[in-house]
Amino acid sequence: MTISNDLDYCLTQLLDFKPAKLLPEETIQSICHDLKVQLLETPNIMTISSPITLVGDIHGQFHDLLEIFKIGGSPPHTNYLFLGDYVDRGYYSIETICLLILLKLRYPNRIFLIRGNHESRTITTNYGFYSEVLNKYNGSSRVWQYITDLFDYLPLGAVIDNKIFATHGGLSPSCQILDQIRTVDRFREIPHDGIMADLVWSDPDLEIRDFKLSPRGAGYLFGAEVMNKFCHENDVVQLIRAHQLCNEGYVNYWEGKCLTVWSAPNYCYRCGNKASVLEILHTNYGKNSFQKDSVDGQIFNVFEASPENDDDTINGKSVNGNDNVDSFYKSKSVDYFL
Template sequence: MTVPVMSSLTDLDHCLSQLLDHSSPQLLSSHVIQLLCHQLKSALLETPNVMTLQSPITLVGDIHGQYHDLLEIFRIGGPTPHTTYLFLGDYVDRGYYSVETISLLICLKLRYPDRIFLIRGNHESRTITTNYGFYTEVLNKYGGSSAVWSYVTDVFDYLPLGAIIDGRIFATHGGLSPSCQQIDQIRAVDRFKEIPHDGIMADLVWSDPDPEILDFKLSPRGAGYLFGSDVMHKFCHDNSLVQLLRAHQLCNEGYVSYWRGKCVTVWSAPNYCYRCGNKASVLEISHSNFDTGSTEKREVLPGQFFNVFEASPQNDEDTVNGKSMNGVNEFDGSAYIRSKEIDYFL
């Protein structure tokens, strides 16, 4: 069956107005989301596993359904289409507005394809979204139907796995893999599928740096690896890179730098899960014209700047009003009451 596409930019602008021009974002219909997802899948078919991007560009870490904090990012980092954004994955789960968050990002990607870039995180997965909120939120917001979840998770299979910025910086969601020594190995991966349990694709979305080790070590997450300084330096040397930029880990101050800026984590969900109280950040890269031999102590490379921000007022309102994750309110007797024990690690 042939699925029609959105007929014009006017349609996309109308969808954006539904999400942006109201005191609370308006849900797009299931049919409209189906059309949007079909159109985005067609566009992403032509996108390589590793995109080639240029500065100036602003990198955004995990959002996790915190829609109003995403709007805060656009206020701080600059509005579209005047600012180029690379989003590093984990758009859904945890937060109260996963549906609205991914709807907005899909609309923006279609409306401004050369300004908005999306890569895949470990939560862009059917298995993870079934267990950590997005699936339940869709059921609650669409009258028990899971169709929107199916449309969106199909799109996740099409998202690229990383980007090279200015030919010198590699950006991905998680980290490195013992199965991958060359960027060309990532380019050769078949990404159009659910994230596997192991291998290069799994490691890219699950792995984490560890300043206490030199090589690879099994991750306590149960997927991916921890990687140390020797691994990081060798990967950069062998691929003529100077830096790895990634997300995936909660940072109390909004970011963490390892090995004098060789590896940097950017986290963009403030007051994560409406209870962690952490700051968030976006990483602005104005240029990559720097001396890699500098011995100056640094957290980021020249031309890079962390814009740190606090949770939006609406985030605080959701916390005070008792809104929970998964798109539903907590109340006794609900079939959708979330667990009081939150696994922040995943």
């Protein structure tokens, strides 16, 4: 059996069965190792060409990931850039990240993954992924170890058509030019501060112009002056990022100079928000092309939560091994902001 056939077989376990079948521990160890080898050759900032579809936070909402592929097109027919936060919160973090790992291995030039703030040992220990692994693998944490070790290899951002910078969170006062990101040692746990931390934790803020400490406890808020300077210094026209819950699925800042795309509808199965993916068809526009609600060549596809999420919740589907949704979130004192 060839490598591609092995991957195809694993993909069928996740895509052709309801519920999706869990991959064995040894299979997950193997695919994580193979992807680490591939990512060793990947720079901190990838260079990507349009057309491409950008996907924001997924947070273990596996059914909604499948909806995204229905809306945007299945790989390899559509190119995808995933902006991080694949695990925690949802019922199916393991299935979600395993599917993305397999797709990246199967279609390495069509699927691109970057790191979010939840691709971290510390965060996943507290927000669900670790508990889910223990519950689904009979108390063993090995799958969590394999996958969180892989997280250390994920790149930190991408430049699309040399015009758009994409990252999970936002900008850093420690970084004025992209070359500073290119020299960061990313092969480690996300630190508490510095460029790497800011890229996965920071947020735009319409009320300020410069940088301000973030109420998240990590990263910064950044304003219009910071955004304009970053674009000028790096000869880019736009920042696209995820990281923040959006009631309408996306948010447009500074007439399109910064966009947030959020891809987890009805976040935590209770927030009631819409979600979106962002299609970039081309980047044949200049620095003054942005308008309030749209940019030529960019389309937000907005969608609602999959009905299967409601079925899980109504039927008392446990969240990461707990008895019910309410007890899980009450016990964790969930902060939707993280």
